[in-house]
Amino acid sequence: MKLSKLIVVCGPTATGKSDYAVTLAKEQNGEIISADSRQVYKGLDIGSGKITAKEMKGVPHHLINVANPKRTFSVVRYKKLADKIIADIIKRGKTPIIVGGTGFYIDAVVFNQQLPEVKPNKVLRKELEKHSLFELQEKLQQLDNERYETIDIHNKVRLIRAIEIATALGSVPKVDKHSPYEVEWIYLDHDDEVLKERIHDRLLKRMRKGMVKEVEQLHEQGVAWSRLEALGLEYRYIALYLQNKLSNQAHSTSLMAGMLEQLETAIWQYAKRQRTWFKKYAK
C-alpha cells in the first residue's frame, strides 16, 4: 500500500517555521496544520506568535483558534482533529504540512499514537495530590507494574495520570509508534548566538505589539491568573508581573526589565527542550 505523504516542519521557537511553511505550502500545493499547544487557543495571539491572516498568504491553516483558553486542551483532542483534517486534505489531493514546535503533538499524529481516552478524574487527582511521591510510586506499581517500570518515577504529574488511567482501564495501554505516512522531516534551527538574538528581538517586537495588554484582556475576560501562569512563557511571566508576584531582580533597573530578562531566559530554556525532543527525529 502506498503511504500518503506528509511534511513536518519542526524546530525550536523563533526559527521562522511559520514563514517557511507558507512558502513551502505554495510550492507543494499544501495546507498547513499547526502543531502548537498554545496557538490552538482563541485569544492567545501575540504571546504565542500566532500567524496573522495576512501572513498566511492565502494558504489554509488548521488547528489554530480551536479551543477556549479557559479550559485545557489535550494531545488526544489535537490528534483527533488533526487526523480528520489530514485525511480531508489528502482526499482533496493536497499535501498536509504539519508545522509547529510542540513535539508531543507532532509525535501523536505522525506516529499515530493511540493514547487512552481517559478523562481527568478531578476527585481522584485531588486525592492523589496529597500523597507523597513514594506512595504514588507504590500505588502505580500495584496497579500496573509494566507501566511502573517505564515511567519517570520522580514525576508526580505523570504518576498521577498513569494511576488515573490504570484506575479507569485496569492498566495503561501500550502505544505503538508506527507512522502511517511517508514523512518528510524538515528541521529548522540556528546557531545559539543567532537564535538567542532572534528570541530577544522577537520578544521586544511582541511587547511593542501590546502583549501585556493582551494578557490583561484575557484576564478581564475571565481567564484566571493561575491559568495564565500555567500556560507558560509570555503568559506566565506577564501574569506574574501584572500580579506583582515577581521578585525584584538584583540587576534589573525595573520590574518590567526584570520580567523580560527572566522571560527571555525561560524562552531559551524552552528552545533547548525543543531541540532535545526533535533530536529524536534526526535518527
Place this chain on the structure above:
RNA sequence: GCGUCGGUGGUAGAGCGGUCAAUUACAACAGACUGUAAAUCUGUCGCCUUCGGGCUACGAAGGUUCAAAUCCUUCCCGACGCA
C-alpha cells in the same frame, strides 16, 4: 577620621575551628517524555584523575592551632552610624 556590620563558587545566599570543594536557590550544560507538554521531571555543575584519590580555593598578606571559610593582626573594598 572614629565606630559598627559585611566581603564565600557565574549570581543570590548558608556555613562561623575538624565530618567543607563548601547546605540551598537561580543561572549554565546535558537528558526524559502514554490526555496539563510554552507543562512536568532527571542528571552534571572548581581543576585533574588509572575513579582509589590528587591539586587549588571562601577579599589580600601574615599569625595562632595537630587542624582555619570559620580565631587573631594589618591592609584593601562595601554598607550604615557618629563626626
